Amino acid sequence: MPTAISTRPVAIDEVDTRYLETLLGYNARRVSLAVIEVFLQRMADYKLRPVDFSVASLIVHNPGITSRQLCSTLGLLPPNLVGLINALEKRGLIRKRPHPTDGRASGLHATAAGISLMKEAEVAATSLEAEVATRLTATERVTLVRLLKKVYL
Amino acid sequence: MPTAISTRPVAIDEVDTRYLETLLGYNARRVSLAVIEVFLQRMADYKLRPVDFSVASLIVHNPGITSRQLCSTLGLLPPNLVGLINALEKRGLIRKRPHPTDGRASGLHATAAGISLMKEAEVAATSLEAEVATRLTATERVTLVRLLKKVYL
DNA sequence: TATTGTTATACTCTATAACTATA
DNA sequence: TATAGTTATAGAGTATAACAATA
Numbered sequence: 001m002p003t004a005i006s007t008r009p010v011a012i013d014e015v016d017t018r019y020l021e022t023l024l025g026y027n028a029r030r031v032s033l034a035v036i037e038v039f040l041q042r043m044a045d046y047k048l049r050p051v052d053f054s055v056a057s058l059i060v061h062n063p064g065i066t067s068r069q070l071c072s073t074l075g076l077l078p079p080n081l082v083g084l085i086n087a088l089e090k091r092g093l094i095r096k097r098p099h100p101t102d103g104r105a106s107g108l109h110a111t112a113a114g115i116s117l118m119k120e121a122e123v124a125a126t127s128l129e130a131e132v133a134t135r136l137t138a139t140e141r142v143t144l145v146r147l148l149k150k151v152y153l
Numbered sequence: 154m155p156t157a158i159s160t161r162p163v164a165i166d167e168v169d170t171r172y173l174e175t176l177l178g179y180n181a182r183r184v185s186l187a188v189i190e191v192f193l194q195r196m197a198d199y200k201l202r203p204v205d206f207s208v209a210s211l212i213v214h215n216p217g218i219t220s221r222q223l224c225s226t227l228g229l230l231p232p233n234l235v236g237l238i239n240a241l242e243k244r245g246l247i248r249k250r251p252h253p254t255d256g257r258a259s260g261l262h263a264t265a266a267g268i269s270l271m272k273e274a275e276v277a278a279t280s281l282e283a284e285v286a287t288r289l290t291a292t293e294r295v296t297l298v299r300l301l302k303k304v305y306l
Numbered sequence: 307t308a309t310t311g312t313t314a315t316a317c318t319c320t321a322t323a324a325c326t327a328t329a
Numbered sequence: 330t331a332t333a334g335t336t337a338t339a340g341a342g343t344a345t346a347a348c349a350a351t352a
């Protein structure tokens with residue numbers, strides 16, 4: 001028999017989050033925020049926020065990539081990328097060059113300084129992630145990333 | 154031997170995302186956004202955005218919970234919860250009642266209408282998640298949620 | 307003195323409309 | 330006619346400071 005519903009108002013001492021914790025979206029968001037929190041701290045040295053980092057990393061690994069390709073890859077909107085790209089260029093981390101076949105577009109290239117910075121930043125990012133996921137074994141971490149990719153890729 | 158670096162500018166036909174895809178934060182964020190996208194569509198019927206849903210669900214499952222407890226549980230800031238709570242109250246989904254022991258706080262309670270709506274909304278949320286994670290087996294989904302919780306809990 | 311809830315406000319992030327130059 | 334990039338702007342989300350009421 002279920003317990004009778006209390007008629008007297010009662011203070012909650014421990015919050016029951018069991019339903020929310022069954023949800024993939026809830027848990028994915030919590031992990032995302034947990035990583036971002038540490039990311040912002042550690043990557044402040046490089047003056048790179050998560051999106052800056054993703055964009056710069058893609059430029060390093062894809063010399064000549066266009067803004068349009070960055071947008072569709074990362075799910076960004078073109079107007080929101082303009083300032084970001086210009087800021088990276090102003091810092092001397094990337095350079096716009098004429099696109100070889102499309103006169104409307106620019107090919108984005110990392111400078112030597114950009115490549116150097118991102119080499120360090122990527123090591124730092126990978127390292128801080130290991131720190132955040134410290135409760136997971138190496139195998140569990142690989143499994144987690146594999147399953148996450150399987151959801152959206 | 155590695156291939157020599159091309160001196161001629163070349164257009165990128167397929168974007169290499171392999172580095173980013175090794176990152177837990179990147180993948181968690183992508184999954185989070187993928188779920189939110191479908192969530193916003195499906196839950197528009199209930200006029201519940203992700204945070205509204207989380208708050209209302211916690212109130213249903215924790216009658217008498219305070220704003221302060223909602224904030225610390227969900228990682229929200231008190232000022233940002235005020236309007237949200239008032240909107241739910243205005244819609245007749247929740248009610249503020251005096252807190253039994255703390256005169257500063259209010260105990261939040263779902264109304265019959267709120268309980269009814271959230272019963273449907275939770276079914277819809279669970280259902281849409283299964284849809285988003287359709288590429289995962291039931292076992293994989295359980296594993297994914299377990300590993301995500303292990304990261305931040 | 308510390309905490310709950312609130313107001314006002316600022317900052318960041320994301321989204322929409324419209325324009326230009328080129329395809 | 331469609332697309333890449335841009336500008337301007339609007340909206341949503343998140344953050345800080347300061348206050349009244351109560352602990």
